[in-house]
Amino acid sequence: MLLRVKNVYKSFGGVQALDDVSLDVNKGAIVGVIGPNGSGKSTLFNAICGFCAIDKGEILFKGDRIETLPPYEIARKGLIKSFQICRIPERMTVLENMLLVPKDQIGESVIGAFINRKRYLVQEESHKKAAVELLDWVGLKGYANEYAGNLSGGQKKLLVLARILMAKPEMILLDEPTAGVNRPLANKLMTVIRSLGREQGFTFLIIEHNMKIISSVCHNCYVLDCGKVLAEGNPVQVQQNEKVLEVYLSSSHTRKHAEE
Template sequence: MSSMIEVKSVQKSFGRLKVINDCSFNIEKGSITGMIGPNGAGKSTIFNIIAGTIPLDTGNIILDGEDVTNQTANALFGKGLLRTFQIAHEFSHMTALENLMMVPPRQLGENLFNAWFQPGKVARQETKNRRKALEVIDYIGLDHVKNELAGNLSGGQKKLLELGRTMMTDSKVVLLDEVAAGVNRTLLKGLTDNILRMNRDLGVTFLVIEHDMDMIAKLCDPVIVLAQGSVMVEGKIEDIQNNPQVIEAYFGSTDAA
């Protein structure tokens, strides 16, 4: 497989604190790659660098063969890279269906000229977006709450809705930030199943930061372990869980006193 994302010798400091230290790894096309590590390992920082939320100091980020180093999140969105958040960012006073319809970029109705002088084109595009939103909301299993205000949905339903929003664009790669946080086990199974389906059916590549090791074990191959701002080890979850370096990084030395 070829690489969807290449992280090359990235470094990032905040003042005198170096958070990312010569970090390099690849995310292969079509993979669901997990990223784990102890608190303070730099997971969120490297995630934000890839997503265009914060700039790196040195190094490069390559997306599908293109150098996108320090491009903005909006620019990366246009190139098919999306991210979700630990806390869902829904439009709470709009329905679940309307939240999905808001996602596609360059909507004609956003332009006042089009709204006044090309209402037919605007209406046709809105009909197309609504049709796709209905397909997506059925796909993710939220059809029964499509007309509910998004602010009234449960935490797990909001996470599903956010995952659905990534399907409203031609996304190549989705960055998932602790998608299991605050989600009950029933809805978590729905989230996991939908991620697997999107990967299988739509070819979406995923990079997942997650503390839920059961979810990582079900979803991810390979798994990257970050420690002190750089990659400690990478491999299958079974090997990672039995790796002495990883055990020590999480739990401290297991040697007898």
């Protein structure tokens, strides 16, 4: 088990945003989280990543308790949420954006770069190679020397994903990755996520309103409603669950997305 959320509670004033939530994610799995607006999905992600302190419960990553750790330590353990590195400097090229990510660069200090010049150049070359490979993977290799500001909204999301991968996380949390992205690019994003899971063993936890997208990429999904886990199972089982149909599909907003 890579991630285990055990009986987690979180309230904001009178709102019980998470009410005894438990969830498990195996290594290499792609797990979906769905539910109507305000059901606690983003709060759950914030709790997992350390952005929101929980009131009660346990969160374990690779067997270690993480619920009291600050976000940067959780990220360092290999658990990263998409927006943590989604600010894209627009006046830099796509490739330069990618090269901002690796943390342990010797070249970060001028003196270090001077003393270790040869090592620095080798390291820079290997980062560049990794960056170009990842850009190729997400379909942006042809845009490597383009200003990031010139990319479309969907292409920027692909760049965010590629930048996350530069940090070599073990697990990636994506909060509505296809929101505001046109259908062909949303499909492309999902194809990339699916192949990253299958071929490279990355683990994903994804919040997504679109049921078709969940069905096409997720092995397993959890349905939240009013802060509680209403159902869990493979996307087909979950879509047939009566409680889910009642609650999830009765929300007009969600129905609109689910039917898309």
